[in-house]
Amino acid sequence: MDVLGHLVPYSLEWLNLLVRWLHVITGIAWIGASFYFVWLDNNIRPPAPGSELAKKGVSGELWAVHGGGFYNPQKYLVAPAELPKELHWFKWEAYSTWLSGFALLTIVYYFNAQAMMVDRSVADLSSLQAIGLGLGSLVVGWTVYDLLCRSKLGQHDLAFGAVMFAFLVGSAYVLSHFLSGRAAYIHVGAMIGTMMVANVLMLIIPGQRKMVNAMLAGQKPDPIHGLKAKQRSVHNNYFTLPVLFIMISNHYAMTYRHEHAWAVLAGIMLAGVLIRHFFNLKHRGRIAFQYPALGLALLVGVAVAIAPPAPVAGPAVANAKAQFAQVKAIIDARCVACHADHPTQAGFTAAPLGMALSTDAQIVQHAAKIYQQAVQLKAMPLANLTGMTDAERAQIGAWYNAGAKQ
Incomplete structure (x- = not known):
């Protein structure tokens, strides 16, 4: 059992690495094709x-x-007069991206839901409840989006975009009140990714098949299928920058750990849409710098709004060694289970980000990061699995503000 217990987390770490690599590769292929064909249509x-x-x-x-x-x-x-013998279908780029993404979601979040999805300061959920909420959000997201597309609202691009954006922001708000901030973000991204791949699977490819089948039957294809496919393809194009941000957001706790993380996500997603719109217009020969300027202003505004307050210098400490000893005791009890050369916390085979905190020198070396993650953002310990108290966070803050001396 000891050997098995050692190999399972190590094997999962490799599975995480390989599936994440696959997800990035297939995502590049899909998004690259999407960007290219929208560019082609505009040029x-x-x-x-x-x-x-x-x-x-x-x-x-x-x-x-x-x-x-x-x-x-x-x-x-609509279509050529004669169907060519060889016809490439752009679909597996989308399918493999979603499949690898869902596999990664399962490996990282669903296999360890208590640590990655549940934040008891937000909602005291069981693992099954958290996973059910995550999966349910994917189904609800596609259903609402598809119904909106098929409604009269879907015929009005700007109004549809505004309503869809409001729905995604509302989803982020709801999820952030039940799941950890990191899990809420990734499930908004998974919702968008599911909408995108379902567009390909449920509408774009079936519509193209109907056109091909009509030609094979000697009939004239109905152009409505091409128009519907184009609409969904354009939607996917605008979804790309928001979903790409969400894919990397787990590295930036300053965004998902904020008190109003849903609003932070809203601002960044809107900035992405505005920047994408600039490029789509540029491909048509229209230069409209107001869109990227507004997008950049939104990003700067978000950065300023969530900036932590400047640290206040701590009071002079009569015995700096005693203060450090207290901080080291906290870190030994709350952090070293993960942040060690050989972690004892289940699911970890190496110190996250290579940041070991086992020795005095390592603690002083990483003082700024400890302060940011444990005091400012309260993002660590992960899901507060080891139960770090507010008083302990305050002790770490006082030590750091007094100069982080050993």
């Missing part, structure tokens, strides 16, 4: 009236050079 130019291309039904074309080769992509208004 193709209609052929001259009466030209051979126009007669063939080509609605636009583009000449490009890349990697030493010349390329001439063409877009048909």
Whole structure:
């Protein structure tokens, strides 16, 4: 059992690494394809009236050079007169991104829900309740989004975008009142990712299949399928920057540990949408710097709003060694289970971020990080598994503000 107990967390760590790597690779492939085709749609130019291309039904074309080769992509208004023998379908980039992302969600969050999803200062949930809430959010997110797309609201881009943004912010608000901030963020991202892949699976690919099947049957394809697919593809394009931020947000506790983490996420997501809109307009030949300027202003505003107060110098300490001894005792009791060369906390095979706190020198070396994570953000210990008290956090703060002496 000792050997098995040692190998299981180590194996999970490798599984985490490999699945995360796969998720990043497939995500790059999917988002890269999404960015490219939206760029292509915005840059193709209609052929001259009466030209051979126009007669063939080509609605636009583009000449490009890349990697030493010349390329001439063409877009048909509905479909070519004759179906080509080979036709590439862009779908597995999306499917593999979602599958690897859900696997990663399971490995990191669902296998260790008490540590990663439950924050008892927010809500005292069981692991099953937290996981059920997370999974339920994915189903509710897609259902609401799809119904809104199919409603009359879906015909009005700006109004639809505003309502969808409000729904996502509302979801972040609700989740942040039940789950830990980190878990709330990642599930908003998982909601968006599920909407994106469901667009491909449930609408874009089926619509394209209907058009191909119509051509195979000698019928004229219905252009409505292409229009619906284009709408969902554009939605996916605007979702990308918010979901990419959420993918990396777990490294930045200053965002998800804030008292109003949902509002922080709202500001950053909106900034991402505005920046993406700038590039979409730019591809059409319109330069509108007000959008990235507003996005940058939002990011700066968020950064200023959540900035911690400046530390106040602590009082002179008559016995600095005694003060350090108290702090070391706290760290030994609350932190070293994870932050050691050989952690004893289940699920950890090495000190997080390589930050061991076993020796006096290591504690002093990482004093600023300890202060930020344990005192300012209260993000550590993780889910407060070891029960660090407010009084202990205050002791660490007093030691740091007095100069973090050994």
